[in-house]
Amino acid sequence: MQLDRAIELKTIEQLDALQTQTFPYIIYISTQDCSVCHAIYPKMMDVVNDSIPVYSIDASQTPALSGQLLVFSVPTIIMVNDHKEVYRESRFIQFEQFKSRFEGIMHG
Numbered sequence: 001m002q003l004d005r006a007i008e009l010k011t012i013e014q015l016d017a018l019q020t021q022t023f024p025y026i027i028y029i030s031t032q033d034c035s036v037c038h039a040i041y042p043k044m045m046d047v048v049n050d051s052i053p054v055y056s057i058d059a060s061q062t063p064a065l066s067g068q069l070l071v072f073s074v075p076t077i078i079m080v081n082d083h084k085e086v087y088r089e090s091r092f093i094q095f096e097q098f099k100s101r102f103e104g105i106m107h108g
Helices: 012-018 035-047 065-068 095-107
Strands: 025-030 053-058 076-081 084-090
Touching: 012 025, 012 065, 025 035, 035 095, 076 095, 084 095
Parallel strands: 025 053
Antiparallel strands: 025 076, 076 084
16 A cells, blocks of 8 residues: 555565664554555644654565564554654554654654
8 A cells, every 4th residue: 555655665674774774753554455544644644744754564565574563453653763662553543642752752
């Protein structure tokens, strides 16, 4: 599933290279047939507003990537800052908590 404004990850090598970066980023894991995923994505992007990179993984197309991240349900949002996972939520996304954690990263 190609998501607007997200960079699609398709290989383990791409994921490994991303995980060496120190800048904050988000990985959004979904599947094409997940209606909740399609509803959650624009809400997440409204919060992010292009201020940090968002990478997407289609778990149905690249199960090895979601497996490497230990993602077993979709949608899943993973926020990383300076090599550390600082937020992870799956299925039922609490947007107030997501927004609070995101703002904490952006404002220090």
